[in-house]
Amino acid sequence: MDGVTLYDGGVYLLQGTTVVPQNDHEALIGLTGGVPNREEARRGTIAHGIMQAHNASGDESRLKVTFDCLTSHDITYVGIVQTAKASGLEKFPMPYVLTTCHNTLCAVGGTINEDDHLFGLSAAKHYGGIYVPPHMAVIHQYMREMMAGCGKMILGSDSHTRYGALGTMAIGEGGGELVKQLLGQTYDVATPDVVAVYLEGSCQPFVGPQDVALAIIGAVFSCGYVKNKVMEFVGPAVATMTTDFRNGVDVMTTETTCLSSIWRTDDDTRRYLADHGRADDYRQLDPAHVAYYDGCVRVDLSKIRPMIALPFHPSNVYTIDELNANPRDILAEVERAADKIAGRAGSLDLMSKVDAAGIHVQQGVIAGCAGGNYTNVMEAANALRGKSCGSGEFALSVYPSSQPVFADLVKKGAVYDLMQAGAIVRTAFCGPCFGAGDTPANNCLSVRHTTRNFPNREGSKPGNGQMSGVALMDARSIAATAAAGGVLTGADALDCWGDVPEHEFDATSYNNRVFCGFGCGKKEDPLVYGPNIKDWPQMEPLGENLLMQVCSKIMDPVTTTDELIPSGETSSYRSNPLGLAEFTLSRRDPEYVGRAKAFAAVEAQRLEGRLAAEVADAFSAAQQVEPAASLENTEMGSMIYAVKPGDGSAREQAASCQRVLGGVANIVEQYATKRYRSNVINWGMLPLQSDDAPQFEVGDYVFIPGVRKAVEAGKERFAGHIIRNGQVSGTIDLYMAPLTAAERQIILDGCLINFNRNKK
Structure with missing residues (x-):
């Protein structure tokens, strides 16, 4: 990726300005008089100081x-x-x-x-x-x-x-x-590695925060360079960005799969906090004179161009110039990916959107925590002042990120300019980001300054024949595209950038409407329940032995949380655990729910002391492996296999929906994110992994004898016995990455709710 370089191995940052690879001893000696102590220099990062200030463990390597x-x-x-x-x-x-x-x-x-x-x-x-x-x-x-x-x-x-x-x-x-x-x-959590994101140069006026973010994501995602690590933004070019711009880059770090992020602070940070009435929350944060990082992403901002992330991931990145120069080959690749996702040929026809004028898009959206910031919307308004979005297929929607931002944009005339150009300006809402607002029509191409463009994310239902494509772009390029009537255009085609008046934050709308009751709870004020708000069902503790039925096997390279539990229209069931569970894997494996419920009925019969006929042969085979296995001590539950599940959202329902359907485990090659693995644990399921190719199919069983005692003893490796057609057909080596004592107990108790009830 032009402008982004990944270092092979750790680096030292000296005086906040000089990056030296850890093995360049000659340079280190020349600059510091010796080779720094690496462990001491690790303590020089901003992240280390903040984490340890919040750490109650007394152990720098393990955070509490x-x-x-x-x-x-x-x-x-x-x-x-x-x-x-x-x-x-x-x-x-x-x-x-x-x-x-x-x-x-x-x-x-x-x-x-x-x-x-x-x-x-x-x-x-x-x-x-x-x-x-x-x-x-x-x-x-x-x-x-x-x-x-x-x-x-x-x-x-x-x-x-x-x-x-x-x-x-x-x-x-x-x-x-x-x-x-x-x-x-x-x-x-184990203390994470910290990776420096060293910023140098300065952005061209037409380059926005989404362009910078997409360039970084494109460079680091596929190789896992920052997975579960902290990204620490340092270097002289931090000072060239306003805090509003930095916020737009920062929020997209989630798409790298990092754990967290932190930036050095300066006078612009101070000004931002003071302007928002919180001057006392400012503190200058800088790395120590010698700081060690476990890697370095070096970004030359001057080389970043207007970017586009094509379907179906924020890392599928090209410059807009690259795409416009070779649209047919690049879009044909996207079409092939769409066909694979939808399971049918011709699911998405992007080639028909290319003619002599360029690539025609049907929708533009500037919204949410990434796109709706004051500066982004103001830049879009400047670009569209006196212009027209056109009266054809293309439509533009703009969602300022808060009422104070919206109010200031109204006061400064930006909303008027957008509306006069034909844009629809809406209130603060995250819906376009996850498929609950501005869902594009079938076979449409939408360009959005939002956070994600996963398959299904924007509201498509590929399994039902509904397929559209979402590409991520910066608000500036979306505005340029709107000014061109929907022909894909980079922001560098216009010369109107940088004329952004200072944002005047006014908290009056918050003061009048936000309820601030911290420290003033009143138990006499009851919780208000609607008819669709349901309690969690009872969940069982882990059995002595475990007989699992394979209810889904997903061999995709990555399975997102949007595929595990769809977003969008399912949101209305989020407060009803059993109602929401009906949608589990519905866009990826529509038969999963029926299989899981059928096996949950088998477990219900076991709890009543009866062995369901359909599982009798499998249970007999399990008893051949472990003669002491009985109905009383052998829990039966469903399991899914996925290569790399959990990329994307933090939503716990991706795991809880499996659990309320009787799920007891995931078996995976690796977990895409720590947060999804944590969700699996907190809902009492075994976070199993395996390096073996899965020699089982949907409907087969995996039996783990003595699993409860093994978890109690802190064992991390298990033998899973594969049962097919009433016979043991092989084994699979299973393991769990290290668990804390509390995490083991949560699994033993059956879920976090049981764990806390049992502590009383």
């Missing part, structure tokens, strides 16, 4: 973190509060922000989402929280404006929880990890 603040949106906060309530929650022990920006539409899928909103407000009143009503702000913009600060750590139940540009190490995890914080427990 208590966060300064929590945040959730309305797809996740009902389930989190319900889980914590079932586990004995008394009050929110730290600021917990409940934003209403995902399930904002009040009637989707036949349920009333406003019921969830009233539940969120009632929870804030009852337990002492902060509630942000619909249309006021997307989750991450509110946190930037009102909560983030230098040296803090924030945990959110949304994968794009990233506030590194404000000096905050933020992490997106599944709801179980937030429940632990609410109950006074810690976030336990």
